[in-house]
Amino acid sequence: MxxxxxxxxxxxxxxxxxxxxxxxxxxVADRLREHPPGVVPARGKLAPKSRAELFPRLAAxxxxxxxxxxxxxxxxxxxxxxxxxxxxxxxxESGTLMLTSGKDNPTTLNFLPDTHIxxxxxxxxxxxxxxxxxxxxxxxxxxAMPRTVxxxxxxxxxxxxxxxxxxxxxxxxxxxxxxxxETE
Amino acid sequence: MTxxxxxxxxxxxxxxxxxxxxxxxxxRQGLGFVDRRQAAIDRLPEFDALRDSARDIKDxxxxxxxxxxxxxxxxxxxxxxxxxxxxxxxxxRGVILDICRKAGAKTVTKGKTMIAExxxxxxxxxxxxxxxxxxxxxxxxxxIRHEAPSHIIAPAIHLNKAQVEADFRRVxxxxxENRNLAEPATLLAEARTILRERFLAADVxxxxxxxLVAETGTSIIVTNExxxxxxxxxxxxxxxxxxxxxxVPTLEDVSQLLRVLARSATGQDMSVYTTFxxxxxxxxxxxxxxxxxxxxxxxxxxxxxxxxxxDMLRCIRCGACMNHCPIFGAIGGHAYGWVYPGPMGxxxxxxxxxxxxxxxxxxxxxxxxxxxxxxxxxxxxxRMMRDWREREFERHLSPVTVRSGLALWAFFAKRPRLxxxxxxxxxxxxxxxxxxxxRFRSLPLASAWTRDRDFPAPQGATFQSQWKRRKR
Numbered sequence: 167m168x169x170x171x172x173x174x175x176x177x178x179x180x181x182x183x184x185x186x187x188x189x190x191x192x193x194v195a196d197r198l199r200e201h202p203p204g205v206v207p208a209r210g211k212l213a214p215k216s217r218a219e220l221f222p223r224l225a226a227x228x229x230x231x232x233x234x235x236x237x238x239x240x241x242x243x244x245x246x247x248x249x250x251x252x253x254x255x256x257x258x259e260s261g262t263l264m265l266t267s268g269k270d271n272p273t274t275l276n277f278l279p280d281t282h283i284x285x286x287x288x289x290x291x292x293x294x295x296x297x298x299x300x301x302x303x304x305x306x307x308x309x310a311m312p313r314t315v316x317x318x319x320x321x322x323x324x325x326x327x328x329x330x331x332x333x334x335x336x337x338x339x340x341x342x343x344x345x346x347x348e349t350e
Numbered sequence: 351m352t353x354x355x356x357x358x359x360x361x362x363x364x365x366x367x368x369x370x371x372x373x374x375x376x377x378r379q380g381l382g383f384v385d386r387r388q389a390a391i392d393r394l395p396e397f398d399a400l401r402d403s404a405r406d407i408k409d410x411x412x413x414x415x416x417x418x419x420x421x422x423x424x425x426x427x428x429x430x431x432x433x434x435x436x437x438x439x440x441x442x443r444g445v446i447l448d449i450c451r452k453a454g455a456k457t458v459t460k461g462k463t464m465i466a467e468x469x470x471x472x473x474x475x476x477x478x479x480x481x482x483x484x485x486x487x488x489x490x491x492x493x494i495r496h497e498a499p500s501h502i503i504a505p506a507i508h509l510n511k512a513q514v515e516a517d518f519r520r521v522x523x524x525x526x527e528n529r530n531l532a533e534p535a536t537l538l539a540e541a542r543t544i545l546r547e548r549f550l551a552a553d554v555x556x557x558x559x560x561x562l563v564a565e566t567g568t569s570i571i572v573t574n575e576x577x578x579x580x581x582x583x584x585x586x587x588x589x590x591x592x593x594x595x596x597x598v599p600t601l602e603d604v605s606q607l608l609r610v611l612a613r614s615a616t617g618q619d620m621s622v623y624t625t626f627x628x629x630x631x632x633x634x635x636x637x638x639x640x641x642x643x644x645x646x647x648x649x650x651x652x653x654x655x656x657x658x659x660x661d662m663l664r665c666i667r668c669g670a671c672m673n674h675c676p677i678f679g680a681i682g683g684h685a686y687g688w689v690y691p692g693p694m695g696x697x698x699x700x701x702x703x704x705x706x707x708x709x710x711x712x713x714x715x716x717x718x719x720x721x722x723x724x725x726x727x728x729x730x731x732x733r734m735m736r737d738w739r740e741r742e743f744e745r746h747l748s749p750v751t752v753r754s755g756l757a758l759w760a761f762f763a764k765r766p767r768l769x770x771x772x773x774x775x776x777x778x779x780x781x782x783x784x785x786x787x788x789r790f791r792s793l794p795l796a797s798a799w800t801r802d803r804d805f806p807a808p809q810g811a812t813f814q815s816q817w818k819r820r821k822r
Contacts, residue, residue, distance in 0.1 A: 169434075169435035169436055169437050170435040172435075172648075173437060173648045173652055176437075176648065177415050177416045177655060180655035180656040181416070181655050185416050194417040194418060194599070197410070197599045197600060197603075198421060201565065201599070201600035201601065201602045201603070203602050204403045205399045205403045207396045207400075207609070241637035242637075243550075244546065244549075259619075262620050262624075267632075267637075267638060269634040269635070272637045274583055274636075295608075296605060299602060299605070309425060310566065311566045311568055311628035312628070312632070313628060313629060313630065313635055314583070314625060314638060315568075315625070315628075316624075316625050317623070317626075318622065318623060319619070319621065319624075320622050322574070322622060323574050323575065324487045325382075325504075325616075326488035326491070327514055327537055327538065328379075328510060328511050329379070330534040330535075332534055335575035335577065336545065336549075336580055337576025337579065337622075
């Protein structure tokens with residue numbers, strides 16, 4: 167008997183089930199297909215304009231006009247001071263960014279540079295996480311995910327020494343969010 | 351070779367903790383988590399509804415765990431990942447070492463995982479020629495001190511900054527002696543620099559998982575430092591070590607749980623980094639691991655299903671129960687003597703290592719009920735501690751003094767008239783003896799009480815006689 171069979175047999179013995187019961191299988195299949203949302207806090211259900219306003223906004227970032235910057239594309243090797251990424255979306259409920267890994271969005275950029283600048287379209291600022299999961303399923307297909315989805319809510323921090331909160335533990339010391347454009 | 355168990359010596363451990371001035375200094379500061387949790391909850395009117403939802407999701411998942419496990423494995427494989435199973439800690443260690451050897455790994459970085467503590471992974475890897483490097487700041491500190499974590503989300507909470515400074519000077523000998531390490535910020539900066547090299551040099555990264563999502567075959571880690579992300583993104587191989595009860599059905603379900611997790615733990619609305627990992631890097635990904643392995647460990651949990659301790663498997667390891675526990679606040683986490691301290695440890699530890707070794711832990715409670723009150727998934731912790739006490743009593747594991755004391759009390763309790771007579775006599779005698787000051791500075795057989803505080807003298811009548819009089 168493999169370890170897998172042993173564990174499944176033990177679970178089924180404890181629950182008093184065989185694993186072949188039609189109602190149980192249906193309950194699981196239904197939930198995976200329908201993914202009910204549960205309790206979604208009202209704080210995320212705002213008009214589009216105020217959704218964007220919940221975000222800390224950085225209107226004018228001077229790096230755009232800066233001509234002395236050395237600009238690279240791709241993953242970071244740990245020697246970059248600043249990185250710019252594009253967010254798949256953002257969630258007003260908790261000021262959270264959602265970034266997906268892929269050809270144009272290396273995950274290392276989210277963690278290695280000291281300063282992380284994330285650009286998000288105002289239209290992609292959602293009220294709650296559930297809205298972005300719906301969008302993600304539309305983009306990648308049901309049951310599929312990119313290798314990495316990062317929810318980012320502020321710069322890296324630690325309070326492991328005497329409960330003193332310090333920014334920039336292992337990841338970025340600074341996080342700038344640029345909300346681009348206006349919501350319709 | 352799991353972590354040495356000192357739970358049988360709980361009483362001696364607790365006494366030592368209370369006599370330790372450094373530890374008491376740290377504990378006296380209290381935990382900032384408590385106030386921040388309350389503030390976060392006050393900002394979210396739906397918090398209690400979310401707790402019900404979180405409990406229901408976990409109950410539903412546990413009742414269908416076999417099927418969700420199968421669905422999850424299928425999705426991991428579809429995304430190009432490998433799933434391994436381990437019934438025992440020994441098997442889990444073997445599987446992990448095997449993956450490390452195949453990868454030719456010399457050093458392994460680790461994100462914070464309590465399961466690795468549970469299976470004693472670090473010592474095992476080290477003994478087999480693979481160097482494990484803890485990367486969470488707190489975990490790094492206790493690793494260089496060769497200690498176990500004292501709190502499940504704040505592993506080095508028992509230390510002050512002077513102790514950390516001494517350890518950094520002892521271990522980081524290549525750095526100038528006159529450097530300034532007086533502040534948490536300079537200590538963190540030093541750890542950041544040293545660990546950055548380790549991140550970039552590691553061959554394998556090992557993380558735990560806060561959740562596994564059946565819908566997508568995804569593992570999730572939640573951190574504030576970003577160490578877990580560097581651990582799982584930079585090396586060529588990412589190993590996830592998780593136990594069976596981490597499963598949840600869907601992305602929506604895990605979003606419900608995430609809404610209560612950080613608020614209950616640190617009082618944040620959301621932790622800084624919540625990362626969803628699904629399989630290895632894709633064809634056109636510029637970074638990420640080439641191999642993705644999940645090691646699913648049981649270690650006795652499947653036998654907790656369907657019984658009086660199943661509810662414990664709902665636990666999402668936020669630490670709220672220990673943050674609010676008066677016992678934990680008085681003695682810290684190490685006194686509990688194994689991996690999991692506080693109320694959740696008092697229930698989980700006997701289930702994992704046996705009530706014969708851990709019987710002291712469910713007794714280390716005042717039953718004030720705070721733990722259950724703050725639990726984000728509403729685990730009835732006091733009820734389960736009582737269940738463990740009953741099991742301990744049934745198996746004749748309780749100490750002789752407890753058993754004979756209970757027998758004596760039971761003798762009188764079963765004879766109400768005798769009970770009333772004896773307590774009335776005792777109350778009157780004590781009232782007479784203590785009538786001058788109204789209190790006793792010492793009493794025979796009650797030195798444990800009177801050592802630290804006076805014992806108030808009874809006012810004369812017993813509760814029962816007063817009750818009778820008032821009913822008239």
